[in-house]
Amino acid sequence: MTVLHGTHVVLRPTTPADVPALAAIxxxxxxxxxxxxxxxxxxxxxxxLDDPGTHTYTIQVEGGIAGLIQWYAEEDPDYRHAGMDLFLAPAVHGRGLGTDAVRTLARHLVDDHHYHRLIIDPAADNLPAIRCYTKAGFRPVGVMRQYERGSDGTWHDGLLMDLLASELVR
Known part of the structure; x- marks a missing residue:
């Protein structure tokens, strides 16, 4: 994995030394x-970090650890695509860093790995994440009803969003 540079973020391969800071976030x-x-x-x-199907990057901002972004792939040639997920420290929310990280990883997945389609699936009620991903070029595809179990034990909807390579903001 290579180091990726966004406008404000640096995405570098996560190491075991990053685990305590990321767990704290x-x-x-x-x-x-x-x-x-x-x-x-x-x-x-x-x-x-140990999952061979997950590619994990630490998000750095001004030299400090600000969060994590990861991606995985579906490699069946008839369904080939990549998905991503991320989290950021609350102290850096609202600064456009999530959008920068998502765009940076999206460019890498399209340009270097040649994926034609990317997906992301925030909770349907996570409006800040949905705004972030929309700014990065993702579009809503549909609501996945009762998609994940919440910490309260009940099922919650997710929003499937995707981005085609031809729609990627350069």
Whole structure:
């Protein structure tokens, strides 16, 4: 994995040394509400690093760790596409850094890995994330009803969004 440079962010391969800082970000109430997890967030972040199907980047802003962005792929030639997900520290929310990180990774996936379609699936009620992804060029495809179980134990809707390579903002 290579280091990717956005306008304001640097996406670099995540290392085991990043796990405590990333787990601390995941533990923030604003993040934990969207990225559920158990009691051992360090182990969960580390598990993402060990998953050969997940490609994980640490988001850096001004030299500090601001979050994580990751991608995975469906490689069946008839359905080939890549998906992504991310989280950012609450201290950097609202600064356009999520949009910059998503655009930066999207360019990499289209230009270097030749994916023609990218997907992302925020919670249907996560309006800040939906705005972020829309600014990066993603479009709503449809609501996935009762898509994921929330921390309250009930099922919640997700919004499937996609971006075609031809729509990527350069």
């Amino acid at each position: 995941r533990a923030a109430p604003e993040v934990r509400a969207r990225w559920r997890g158990g009691d051992d967030l360090d182990a969960e972040v580390a598990a993402d």
